[in-house]
Amino acid sequence: MTIGRVTVSDGKTISALGAVRRALDIDAEGVATLVAALDGLEDRIEKAVGLLLGMEGRLIITGLGKSGHIGAKLAATFSSTGTPAYFLHPSEASHGDLGMVQPTDVILALSWSGETRELSDVLGYAKRRTVPMIAVTAREDSTLATAADVALVLPRVREACPHNLAPTTSTLLQMAMGDALAIALLEARGFTEESFHRFHPGGSLGAALKHVREIMHESDALPVIAASASVLEAIGVLSAKGHGIVGLTRDGALAGVITDGDIRRYLERNATSTMQAALHETEAGEIMTEGSVTLRPDMMAGEALSILQSKRISAAFVLSDGRPVGLVTMLRLLNRGTA
Structure with missing residues (x-):
């Protein structure tokens, strides 16, 4: 194997840099598509941010598989920027953890297809307890989008995976939308550098935010x-x-x-x-x-x-x-x- 080349199963070689570049180009195209679609989501984004600003409880984020990993990361981002958040695994929710969800909370549910079966108990519970729900999905007509109070429908984009199968660009868009919501709330609340210091007392970020x-x-x-x-x-x-x-x-x-x-x-x-x-x-x-x-x-x-x-x-x-x-x-x- 030569430097910069990777041998694949059929004996051919590919450029490692070329593969990385193609993947990032597809990711960048996906993000650009999302940005272009924002005008059509303006009312929904305003409603979602309004729900979160008026929330008296916590933001409960849920999702399965890759969407679940993104959800756990977003829970950390929201919490560190002034919005109390907790990640709820949908399978654990069905076995008792739904008890932590209260009507004062808001649920943020992630599912690219909007048909993740394991989310059904969360959806049903939210309806029974009138817990507001924000959906992040790529299908307007999905079960999740239909059940949610606000559906933030992401554009259906090609995955960076050459087979268009492995969740890559799709999970990037989920994370980008979640991060953007967190930043919108940060700005709306006037979250300052001093606020960051309260939530980040340790590590290099905490050191940088000391006076x-x-x-x-x-x-x-x-x-x-x-x-x-x-x-x-x-x-x-x-x-x-x-x-x-x-x-x-x-x-x-x-x-x-x-x-x-x-x-x-x-x-x-x-x-x-x-x-x-x-x-x-x-x-x-x-x-x-x-x-x-x-x-x-x-x-x-x-x-x-x-x-x-x-x-x-x-x-x-x-x-x-x-x-x-x-x-x-x-x-x-x-x-x-x-x-």
Whole structure:
């Protein structure tokens, strides 16, 4: 077998990249077809979002097989974006789990054909208990679409599978519609970065959504001296604090910064000066860089990381009313899992 080629059963070879490209092209075409069909679904989408916004209970998502896997993923997405959601396996529903579904809930049922037999008990229960139901299916005349209060009918598209059999593009469209509904609810509720932080306290996402004030160096760890201090004093603070930067203040406000690189370049320029003049008699404020990049205490850590990366700097002071109250370094952000 050569690199990039895969041998199939009849001895022929195919291009792995070519197969992947064809599958993704079909998927992209399917998503484009769904986007084009949205205008015809406008009233139904508005009704579905209205049901979910007015829901007093939880969103119960159900589906079997591949649709079930998509449903479980969507339950996690809805929950993490402010809509309490739970995945209900239709077979388990028939053996007692229907008891968790209440009239205050809304059911989101997924079935490409709309004729999944295992969903019948869920449909019957929803009718008896008047639980609102939203269907995501590809058949307008299906049992599921007919039983639902709102039927979001997806366009029937070709599967990425070369035999048009394995659920691939169809499950992609189910997930895309579910994700889009979650985002519509997120926007309607004014779900903010702070809201994300409440639901994502762990992992890199949780780290990125922490506030700068939660992770910054502060108090005695701050490398700050007066702008009137000598260059030698600035070098001492750089060495003692070990952050590669020192902030210079005038009347408590940050006036500028000096970095290790600034010191090196200053000494190179003054190689012919006496040590006394270069280090002891020169004020640090004379060689500082004004207008340095600064951060806010209420800024998200992820935003701070983006700023440091885009400016290609390793540290920045955090200011409150112009005064340095903290320092954030690239190393600090990465050690805290921000990425």
